[in-house]
Amino acid sequence: MKNENKFTEIVKRLGVRHLIFFVTMIVLAIVPLFVNSYVLKIFQSAAINMIFGMSLNLLMGIGGTVSFGHAAFYGVGAYTTACMWYHFGWNFTSAFPLVILFSAIAGLLLAIPMSRVTGRYVTIITLSYAEILNLIMRNWTKVTNGVMGILNIPNIKLFGFELAYKDEQYWFILVLVVVSYVMINWLVNSKLGRNLQAMRDDSIAAEAMGIPLFSHKVIIFTISAIFAGIAGALYAHIYGYIDYTVFTSNLSFNCISVVVVGGLGNFVGTIFGALFLTILPEMLRNVEFLFNYRMIVYGVILVLVMWWNHSIPGAKIKAKLRSIFNKLIHRNVESVEEV
Amino acid sequence: MSLLEVNNLTIAFGGLVAVDDLSFTMERGQITSLIGPNGAGKTTVINMLTGFYTPDSGEVKLDGELTKGWDTTQYVRKGFNRTFQNIRLFSNLTVEDNILIGMQHRIPYGSFLSLFPNKVKNTCEREAREEVTEILKKIGLEGHRYDKSTSLPYGMQRKLEIGRALASKPKVLLLDEPAAGMNPKEKVELSEFIKSLLNDVDGILLIEHDMKVIMSISDKIIVLNHGAKIAEGKPEEIQRNPEVIEAYLGRGGKQHVDAGE
Ligand SMILES: Nc1ncnc2c1ncn2[C@@H]1O[C@H](COP(=O)(O)OP(=O)(O)O)[C@@H](O)[C@H]1O
Numbered sequence: 316m317k318n319e320n321k322f323t324e325i326v327k328r329l330g331v332r333h334l335i336f337f338v339t340m341i342v343l344a345i346v347p348l349f350v351n352s353y354v355l356k357i358f359q360s361a362a363i364n365m366i367f368g369m370s371l372n373l374l375m376g377i378g379g380t381v382s383f384g385h386a387a388f389y390g391v392g393a394y395t396t397a398c399m400w401y402h403f404g405w406n407f408t409s410a411f412p413l414v415i416l417f418s419a420i421a422g423l424l425l426a427i428p429m430s431r432v433t434g435r436y437v438t439i440i441t442l443s444y445a446e447i448l449n450l451i452m453r454n455w456t457k458v459t460n461g462v463m464g465i466l467n468i469p470n471i472k473l474f475g476f477e478l479a480y481k482d483e484q485y486w487f488i489l490v491l492v493v494v495s496y497v498m499i500n501w502l503v504n505s506k507l508g509r510n511l512q513a514m515r516d517d518s519i520a521a522e523a524m525g526i527p528l529f530s531h532k533v534i535i536f537t538i539s540a541i542f543a544g545i546a547g548a549l550y551a552h553i554y555g556y557i558d559y560t561v562f563t564s565n566l567s568f569n570c571i572s573v574v575v576v577g578g579l580g581n582f583v584g585t586i587f588g589a590l591f592l593t594i595l596p597e598m599l600r601n602v603e604f605l606f607n608y609r610m611i612v613y614g615v616i617l618v619l620v621m622w623w624n625h626s627i628p629g630a631k632i633k634a635k636l637r638s639i640f641n642k643l644i645h646r647n648v649e650s651v652e653e654v
Numbered sequence: 655m656s657l658l659e660v661n662n663l664t665i666a667f668g669g670l671v672a673v674d675d676l677s678f679t680m681e682r683g684q685i686t687s688l689i690g691p692n693g694a695g696k697t698t699v700i701n702m703l704t705g706f707y708t709p710d711s712g713e714v715k716l717d718g719e720l721t722k723g724w725d726t727t728q729y730v731r732k733g734f735n736r737t738f739q740n741i742r743l744f745s746n747l748t749v750e751d752n753i754l755i756g757m758q759h760r761i762p763y764g765s766f767l768s769l770f771p772n773k774v775k776n777t778c779e780r781e782a783r784e785e786v787t788e789i790l791k792k793i794g795l796e797g798h799r800y801d802k803s804t805s806l807p808y809g810m811q812r813k814l815e816i817g818r819a820l821a822s823k824p825k826v827l828l829l830d831e832p833a834a835g836m837n838p839k840e841k842v843e844l845s846e847f848i849k850s851l852l853n854d855v856d857g858i859l860l861i862e863h864d865m866k867v868i869m870s871i872s873d874k875i876i877v878l879n880h881g882a883k884i885a886e887g888k889p890e891e892i893q894r895n896p897e898v899i900e901a902y903l904g905r906g907g908k909q910h911v912d913a914g915e
């Protein structure tokens with residue numbers, strides 16, 4: 316009984332979503348104890364995609380802007396840390412401030428044209444911006460090593476301590492997932508986050524309430540780009556090899572899928588979206604009779620999930636689950652009062 | 655000094671002169687109403703008074719201060735706020751959050767302090783939420799604080815929009831057809847409510863089609879037709895004005911056009 320009350324209290328303090336998030340993180344944290352290194356690699360990748368997906372969800376779900384070029388920021392982060400190592404022998408920790416700086420600049424530069432356009436121009440500008448950055452990655456050979464890419468990027472080093480093992484690396488990424496999640500929630504539940512959501516819902520009314528649309532757009536693009544850049548930097552060190560082909564529109568679209576599957580503005584959803592969409596293709600790859608059709612199956616599943624998210628039966632079941640959950644909590648609250 | 659002074663305001667879209675050399679004043683503690691057939695340019699006046707449109711010529715003075723060169727955020731900070739003819743609430747936000755958005759320029763912490771927990775942020779947010787309670791009481795939505803704004807019935811949405819504008823503590827409150835779509839009983843209530851708002855704001859500019867509402871609460875009425883002012887005066891004077899009657903009924907007394915629907 317006592318435990319139950321405590322549980323209720325925690326749920327009420329945290330909110331259901333946060334609770335699900337932290338439970339999921341704990342479950343994910345013990346994954347390395349049960350899986351082999353091949354599977355762990357997939358989980359590493361999923362965890363990086365969680366940060367990447369949350370960064371885009373911040374932009375799409377809270378900022379109300381679709382970006383079809385999010386891979387650009389991811390690439391800037393990856394190249395920053397890789398180049399710092401390649402040219403100057405810097406490790407992850409020393410390059411980290413520059414990862415933040417350069418991805419922030421990349422976000423800022425895109426924000427300026429973006430704050431002046433709507434509709435199809437958003438698509439065109441974000442796509443071409445990413446394309447331009449991709450061309451730079453490919454052709455600025457002196458810095459990026461061109462089409463050869465950068466090889467043998469070393470493991471992440473934290474103040475001299477090298478994360479040499481996959482599980483250590485994985486736990487480190489998970490810590491960053493938690494940090495990103497917490498920071499994003501701080502932002503969302505602040506005046507800035509509220510103003511951004513108002514702009515998303517109705518930019519004219521938001522302007523009429525005195526919200527400075529331009530500066531808010533710039534801020535959200537910049538912050539979103541920073542988180543994407545961090546994800547990219549992690550990728551560079553975890554995989555040890557990058558070239559321009561990694562950061563194409565394909566990656567941007569995968570990231571959009573993660574956000575849409577998880578739900579706009581729902582950051583816990585993004586966690587599951589990233590898990591699901593990273594693990595699913597690998598699972599399909601291992602089903603022999605499906606191998607040749609795996610992209611088709613992947614596509615069909617994606618469509619089904621999105622349909623489910625926006626369908627009436629999906630909404631009904633979600634509402635039902637929510638009301639059951641509320642009832643459970645409510646019952647516990649009553650029992651608190653009886654005591 | 656008048657609360658608001660509008661001098662020779664003019665704006666054209668392409669060849670169409672939407673507002674033509676309009677001048678009027680608003681006095682403190684009064685409801686000034688703007689009426690006229692659909693397309694007369696009433697909403698355009700609000701759009702110019704709140705910085706959404708830049709007039710081609712003319713000037714506006716709030717408390718003697720020229721509004722020239724202000725951006726939209728300044729208009730709000732200096733004391734203008736408005737509602738919209740077609741309700742524009744933040745549809746995914748709660749009632750409380752909608753009010754907080756109206757209040758946002760008075761919540762004294764910025765984007766940087768938004769990014770992490772800190773004392774300033776916590777205090778500001780708590781105080782703001784306390785103030786929301788008062789506003790909700792005023793607009794009669796205490797019970798709906800955590801409801802999604804668009805789940806409210808129509809009349810409440812209108813009131814929420816007014817509450818949101820009130821939350822910015824405007825000097826001049828501009829209401830664009832607040833009674834549209836309400837039934838007669840609601841309209842009577844709304845009239846009383848609008849009148850009571852004079853305790854909170856210095857002056858109200860009311861656009862409305864419903865003559866009962868207009869005649870019962872206006873201190874002064876300005877009549878627009880094709881962008882130009884054709885009459886100005888107290889309700890009784892306007893009711894008798896032949897030009898107004900003609901603008902509304904048409905030459906030869908055609909059928910009354912109730913432009914409100
Ligand atoms: N942004 C705009 N672009 C072009 N024409 C406009 C614009 N805003 C208003 N108008 C025109 O100005 C005239 C006055 O419109 P409006 O102020 O909305 O009238 P009212 O509110 O009195 O019904 C209309 O003919 C309308 O089409």
Ligand SMILES: [Mg+2]
Binds near residue numbers: 696697698739
């Ligand atoms: Mg109008």
